[in-house]
Amino acid sequence: MANADATPPAEIDGRPARILVVDDEPDLEILVRQKFRRRIRRGEFEFTFAQNGVEALERLAENPDLEMILSDINMPRLDGLSLLNALGEVNPEIRAVMVSAYGDMDNIRTAMNRGAFDFVTKPINFDDLETTIDKTLRYSRVMREALSSQNQLQALRQELDIAHSMQLTILPTSFPCTPQFEVHGQVLPAKEVGGDFYDIYRLEDGRLGLVIADVSGKGIPAALFMMVCRTLLKGIAIGMGSPGGALTEANTLLHAENQASMFVTVFYGVFNPRTGSLTYANAGHEPPVLRHSDGSTEALPFTGGVPLGIVDDMKFEERTSTLAPGEFVFLFTDGVTEALNESEEEFGNERVRGTIAEVGPGGTAHEALDTLVRTVVQFTGKAEQFDDLTCLVLKAGETAE
Numbered sequence: 001m002a003n004a005d006a007t008p009p010a011e012i013d014g015r016p017a018r019i020l021v022v023d024d025e026p027d028l029e030i031l032v033r034q035k036f037r038r039r040i041r042r043g044e045f046e047f048t049f050a051q052n053g054v055e056a057l058e059r060l061a062e063n064p065d066l067e068m069i070l071s072d073i074n075m076p077r078l079d080g081l082s083l084l085n086a087l088g089e090v091n092p093e094i095r096a097v098m099v100s101a102y103g104d105m106d107n108i109r110t111a112m113n114r115g116a117f118d119f120v121t122k123p124i125n126f127d128d129l130e131t132t133i134d135k136t137l138r139y140s141r142v143m144r145e146a147l148s149s150q151n152q153l154q155a156l157r158q159e160l161d162i163a164h165s166m167q168l169t170i171l172p173t174s175f176p177c178t179p180q181f182e183v184h185g186q187v188l189p190a191k192e193v194g195g196d197f198y199d200i201y202r203l204e205d206g207r208l209g210l211v212i213a214d215v216s217g218k219g220i221p222a223a224l225f226m227m228v229c230r231t232l233l234k235g236i237a238i239g240m241g242s243p244g245g246a247l248t249e250a251n252t253l254l255h256a257e258n259q260a261s262m263f264v265t266v267f268y269g270v271f272n273p274r275t276g277s278l279t280y281a282n283a284g285h286e287p288p289v290l291r292h293s294d295g296s297t298e299a300l301p302f303t304g305g306v307p308l309g310i311v312d313d314m315k316f317e318e319r320t321s322t323l324a325p326g327e328f329v330f331l332f333t334d335g336v337t338e339a340l341n342e343s344e345e346e347f348g349n350e351r352v353r354g355t356i357a358e359v360g361p362g363g364t365a366h367e368a369l370d371t372l373v374r375t376v377v378q379f380t381g382k383a384e385q386f387d388d389l390t391c392l393v394l395k396a397g398e399t400a401e
Contacts, residue, residue: 019066020049023072068097120132175365287302288332336389
């Protein structure tokens, strides 16, 4: 689904976004030009093409104002990983999105370690590619704006504002809506930079991955650790069907590279729209709340996991719940439950459950999320918000089985 809510990158500064596509399959150029023909005509996108890494470096030399590269990993002459190495010297500001096959975790990890911003999988879903392109370009332009004004920044406050803007650019802003399910997410940011994030993955066999997470601490370290966690989880989740296995591998990698002793709570669920099943693992996160069609609510049972990055060799167990048509699952961070009003009273889990119980069964996921966020905001009143309010809602539809 195209990112209809976001500002097109071309409208940020009135010029087209220049994108280099590197792939040895000549049909890809035809597909890209066909898919993005309207945005090309509107002057939003301008594409340049190369068939291998050597040609890509030539195009970069000819076009120093290229903003983004979309590159296959496996190519003749100079492959995508070698191209990433060269980018650091040729144009360190350009953002690279790599194209890889499902399950190619070794190459995905190598690409991320060499500075890739994101990746997409083959066969390419062009709606997802459009969302990734828009997200990458927004991030690139926020970074460039920050770099161009760095001499005018005044102390930490402005740096935190930029860090927060960078965080928000990588969160999904378009949400799937089908007869089988609806999803909607939102972050209501606090003044101080935090480490909340959510993500949505399209997985094999039509399944949907849902993540919500909260990094320990505040400030720029939390923001940077959040970005590392988000990219790492996405890479692992795309190549692994098991939520428990994905969290187990993510924990091992985060613990090994965690010199700052930070940690992150994570709930990761995989929804199968054919059966209505939600298989999940929980790494010390707030338990999501299931709203049944009769208005009753229950917290999804814990699976016994601790936050990622704390304990090495931790295995994360899974559980499965089945959603009936019209039922909702509410995922949220502790910025919701621990929101304070002017009397320093917490919103708390009981109010969360009570608010969710009042959600109409005929409403959309977007409406359900708005109900919870609006109720929390009304409760806090004029009290200062110290933590992001982050929510992700799934509504089950008709199953195929």
